[in-house]
Amino acid sequence: MNKMLKIVSIAWLAIASSVVSVQANEVLDRVAVIVNDGVILQSEVDAMLAQIKRNAAEQDMSLPSDKVLRVQAIDRLVLQEVQLQIARRAGIEVSDAQLEQTIQGIAQESNLTVDQLRNEIERLGSTWSSYRESVRKEMMLGEVQRGAVRERVYISPQEINNLSQMLEEMNEKEVEYRLSHILVGLRDGSGSDEVQDARERAEQLLELLRKGADFAETAVSSSSGSRALEGGDLGWMNINAMPTLFAEAVRDKRKGDLIGPIKSGVGFHILKVADTRGLETVEVEEVNARHILLQPSVILSDKRAKEKLEEIRAQIVAGEASFEDMAREHSSDPGSASQGGDLGWSQTEVYDPAFKRVVDNAEVGVISEPFKSQFGWHIVEVLDRRIQDATERSKQNRAYQLLFRRKYQEELENWQQEIRDQAYIEQVVK
Known part of the structure; x- marks a missing residue:
């Protein structure tokens, strides 16, 4: 609840609170819109229009005509009223303790103390009591929205896997690996016995490495690769710069992992991921x-x-x-x-x-x-x-959160349109 409200701007809450302030301090003037069994007053519409204009002037923004602004203001107030009616029927309430905690969070997100926030709200033309009630109302709206929309969001495992893979491919260009390499070579035209012998020697070397043998020393003594005298060090490279055979084997590997034996036309390769940079691990x-x-x-x-x-x-x-x-x-x-x-x-x-x-x-x-x-x-x-290693779990969770936020917003708009269409709305003052 708090997290959602912390991103709501102080200026917008001041708009809402100025509406509350008008309701609290002025005599009921005229009904502008009837919404089911509730009403929106003309004073609420006027207050929202006035505050929008003040904020636009402070930010040097141009606005459409009053006629267009009025339609938008009424639409927003109608949608708010319909949602609040649903919240009240569902028994959704916000305690004073919850309200104080949220206001404290809003102040912290704005790098203000609560007293400084209060001064800012009053500078924007609202009162502190009406601002508090506007925050309470926003909290109620957030609660009813989450309750109604969360169940409408479905994310399949395939969607998560697809997005996770796409994000990983986007990051691959920035990830670099430092590889060490040992080659158990084969001469051209080697027969099946020679191939089998080379495979067995490669597997024996890999077993020694797994038991703790030094990779660089093993490369110097046993590798026929071009970098054997450098301990098999191939230097830094990203996936796209590697031989395709290596790239496919190295993908998803971590620092210290041993890979192989991998067969190619020149022999059997053993790789070690000596180091990585740019690779997210959790x-x-x-x-x-x-x-x-x-x-x-x-x-x-x-x-x-x-x-x-x-x-x-x-x-x-x-x-x-x-x-x-x-x-x-x-x-x-x-x-x-x-x-x-x-x-x-x-x-x-x-x-x-x-x-x-x-x-x-x-x-x-x-x-x-x-x-x-x-x-x-x-x-x-x-x-x-x-x-x-929770890296894969973290990637999947990130993909899920991205999909959820995207679908949540889509479903929220669909739900809001549905409840507005189902509501009885009659505009009285034009």
Whole structure:
């Protein structure tokens, strides 16, 4: 909710708040438009027109005629009123606490304090109270839009894959690889036995490299490639500058990866990605943890739940019982209890904040003291930690977000047109 509102300009919110201000301070003059069971007042239309003109003058913008501006202002006010009616029927409300948090965010995005924001709003011709109500109204509009439009957006896995691949191809021109190369050569006209022998030698070299043999030393002693004396270093190049055979093999590889053997007309090639630049990589830490949860109830008091976990922990530490058996027998978490408390591999961001805090700071193999989260009392043991390459996941997520934003805007416009078409609208004052 806050994120959407932070991008709304102060000037536009001032337009909306000036309308609210007119409503609050002037006697109801005339009804300009009837919208279902609500109305738009002539004073609201006039206030919006006046504010648009003031903002245009400050920015030295030219505007169309008053007649055209009036049509646009009424259209916007009608659409706003229809959406607000839907929001009210759905029981959407914005608390004062939510409102204060959002206003704080708007001020920060504009590099202002809340007091400075207030001064700016008043300089634009509005009042602080009407501005606050306009922000509240924008928050309600955002909530009802998301609720109505999100379910209309469908993105297929194929769309995500296609866009992800297109973005990757666009970035490939900027990515460079430093390759090291070993060639187990073949002479012209080599027979099948010689080809098989060369293949076996290449596979043996690759196995040695995987076990930690130095690539440069191996290239000097075993490669028949033109850069053997340089340790097989081919220098920096992008995908388009590589031989096609290498380009296809190197794509999606990371620093340190070994590739091969790759057969060509001159022999078998072994490649190592010595380094990369311009290549986006994303790594995340995952944790494998297990826990035992006791949830306080009418039967089990909060104090007794903690004491019981202390007893269970003592039994496990003393070797009198296993963690798995105690989790199966006592844990209130049905998802992990049957697995001996094992939560599997995951990033700690998925956990409750209190649980995450303990897991992030825990030593591997040490059972924590009992602690409390929103779910109850836990003891937890971190079994292992690992760093995972999340680059592909990040690319897919980026593609999804781009597609979602594009389709969301399309569906929002379709939905707004639908609800406007279905509304009863009668213009009274012309």
